[in-house]
Amino acid sequence: MTLIKLPSGSDLKGHKLVLYAPRPTPPEAVAHLKAKFPGLEIAVYHKQFFDTDPYQDISREEWKNVTILVTGSMIPDPEAVPKLQYVQLFSAGANHVVNKPLFQETDVALCTANGVHGPQIAEWVISTFLAHQHQIPRYLEQQREEKWSRADEEETEDAVGRTVGILGYGSIGRQVARVAKALGMNIHAFTNHPRNTPESRRDESYTPEGLGDPEGIFPSKWFSGDLHTFLSSGLDLLVISVPLTPKTHHLLGRAEFQALAGRRTFVSNIARGPIVKTDDLIEALDAGTIRGAALDVTDPEPLPTGHPLWKAKNVIITPHASGASTAYYERVLKILELNLGRLSRGEELTNKVDRKEGY
Template sequence: MKCRWLVAAACASVLLAASIDAAENSAAAVIEHYGLQEADAPVKDRKGWRKPKRILVGGFAARLSAELQSAAPEVEFIVAGTPEAKSKIASVDAIIGVCDPETLNAGKSIQWIQLVTAGVENCVSIPAVKERNILVTNMQRIAGPVIAEHVMAMMLGLARGLDVYVPAQAQGKWIPRLPPGRATTVDGKTMLVVGLGGIGSEVAKRAHALGMKVTATRNSGRTGPDFVSYVGLSDELPKLASEADVVVNTAPLTPQTQGIFNAALFAKMKPTAYFINIARGGSVVTSDLVDALNNKTIAGAGLDVTDPEPLPPGHPLWKAPNLIITPHVSADTDLGGQAPLQVVRENLKRYAAGDKMLSVVDVARGY
């Protein structure tokens, strides 16, 4: 499972160096800064909850035994993939940093899964999660500000023709001018944010600050922040896309969003519009996007995620015009790993105490 916040090795090394006291002292600040959502009811009210005695840790979390132990001194932490884990998995109460069918099948007592990524589709699609009503929490909102900056970089890069100039620089070519209409401004233009959640709201905030009109869609209702002029439901996507100059996908991957960006939707968009995807490649019908770019149905695209991924050599997307591709790195940052560490530690303390959890995933909705 890919870590959207940092690659696993970097994530581990940064978090190992984090101060336990600093994490404890700033947990409240992290919750406030990122707008983390607290569950309505304490976890002790859930059927099957009990004070955890054993927790399985995997991925970077497996290297954080000291930090985790300080948050829950009475818990025994077991590292995934070890002989000890195999012998004790049946009595594990929760897992941190791992979610796979094999672990859930062997760990019949597992009641809570703490993911270290924002994306949850690979986990919540496991039948046991829903069948056993397992609590799932994740890193929603934590990478939102960083990913939003990546969206702005892609949008401005396309608007100012950097997708043309940067390759030309590498070849030592001086291109004095782009084709007429290719260099554009974003001030006064309209951005549509598809999926107005934590990341989408951060994108919208920055677009508004650049003087753009921002519209959005969301599945849960029509409410939104003041800097979004209109929030529509998911069935309004075609209409809103036809009115936008930039369409940004920040929606989670669910059965409802699989392949929603297809030939029909690209045909609705303005021929001068840009499409940016930093969510999931599976939301896009890749062949339709290639056609839309080659046929100039849309003006360009910025992709941090693709389908397939990694994008193999020779794939048609590599040669599509007016396209910026980055390799699923929009959450990379120099900020370090304090925020995700604090979320894991705080949720661990809350779970052990039976308190209200942070960043609870709606398993039925898939995000």
Template sequence: MGGGEITKRGKGLVLLAVIPFPEDAAKETLAEIREEFPDLEYHYIFQKFVINQNSAPGGDVDVPADLLKRVNVLVTISWLPKTAAEVPNIKFIQFISAGTNHVAKHPIYTDTKIPLCSANGVHGPQIAEWVVMMDLIHNHNYIDLYKKQENKDWKHNGELSSRDNVGKTVGILGYGSIGRQVARVAKAMGMKVLAYTASPRKTPESKRDNGFIVPGTGDAEGSFPSAWYSGLDKESLHEFLKVKIDLLVLAVPLTKQTTHFLSTQEFALLNASNPSGTYIANIARGQVIDQAALIKALESKQISGAALDVTDPEPLPKDDPLWDAPNVLITPHVSGVTATTGERIFQVVRENLRRLRDGRGLVNEVDREKGY
């Protein structure tokens, strides 16, 4: 079944997946979906992964017009029909990415009310591990230690330069599914957790995570933070940054309000509240940080370092000065991709198929006004 071939499962819902990974990457969950929905007609088309500014696949995909007319559910990362008229029977579109900013100008997004769902919750475990891994590499001077291993150099100079995380504070800017799993791991290491969200979370219900959650992960009830901060204005953000933060995790969606959310003034505030240096991990989008200001903050030691899985632009040009900035670790937007990603994405698809069948609200539906 792959490479664009079609498998028919009766006269039920028609599901089309246009995705940049092999069909068998979700083999087990797809088998469970077929068993639960025996009349589902499933179509799979591979979309070649081409990195562009949004780290989403690019290029054209050939989807037969007669198939599009019958499709009820589309699973995709970036490919969309040109107009809603091409998919008159669509029930919802399931994106396999946590964000949808890369399609925010598409007519399907701007001019229709077709439900759009994200893959929030799918990437929490692996991205949280990436954040903690980078923080530990930084705190334990692992880059220097690895260089010693490469040189076969058994040398210890007795310096007390490594640091553990007990008693430190992690500030999570964007307390969604990824931030909540970071909080879970950070608490296990003895850290204090501070949460920051766009809107206030003052009641137990407002603190609850109602999105997709990988079992055994996250913070469903919002119980880990010792304090919550909120707001999309710089004044509210500055109140948050005035608290001493040892590890600042950026996990906000990219919107007009969050573009360059961290710039010169914000780095100065971090330095004032923590002169020993805040470590920044960005797994959101590169544009959330003013990259030129970040380079200056690294060079002037306003912050102790930065771990970046996203940059502005992407791919990062070879001559970009960010590559040579001190105490920076850069990965090519890979923190959310593991061998389990495909299965988890289709677990979200399965949940939304169930909700569609039962007449319930979809999980992870995007609020077009908010942008996430």
């Protein structure tokens, strides 16, 4: 099936945008888009992720004219939206919608919200790592007991000259790298495909202005292929920021923690729990093979009361909370605006899912 394409035009005349948004859309954001693209018709709905009935608020007649759709998980059937050109998702992943007929049977551009999590998750990584190094959890415990106590010889190993290894150098890892660089750290990056040229180190996906590492200039070393070479490269902090796939499932277990034993690497997981073998992680923590861990994701998740991970040595656990930001929707709207501009100029869209890659 081939879609009827509308001609691109600088004011997007003839285009109709439906915001089927899981969050309330600020009226000033709509006004801003209208001012920027005067020809664009905009309809705004506040819908939950579970609202998947396309005809609840929008008639079949209306759908026929929709060219652009912002959505959580509601994806109309291809027959209903003959003019649709571009779907903007709210999530960084597309696995929940990529198998829908619209994307299997047409070439409608599907764009993720990749990049909107970078700042807040990088903050979580930096904050929990430094908190461990500066013994903040212990001091908070002492504060609860109203106890002022520090031994004179207690010193912090500060971050200057230390090395962070970033497993998966995407939008989150790149923002971690920017902050780590400012702290005086070295950056080692591990990527799925080798990145031997400056060109290959670039990241074309959305990055909030002035942040991240879109050019890929921060890492002093790039790794690919053999994971153990990377893990043994003298890491003080390991950041797990790869998607969960069959290839990354249980990627880190006993042998990998042993590879981290040299520097007793601190392990930070903000990706998905099952990338790490939980029992092996607990063993590595309790044996002191690694100096500690910060986990925003666990396996199982939610972590049940009584699970031994809660009380493993030197672990900081938060309930999958690192990605939530008050700026989330604002950043999704930035991606939308960026792509509306590109659409109006007939350019390739940013954050477009490469369906050959499967996500």
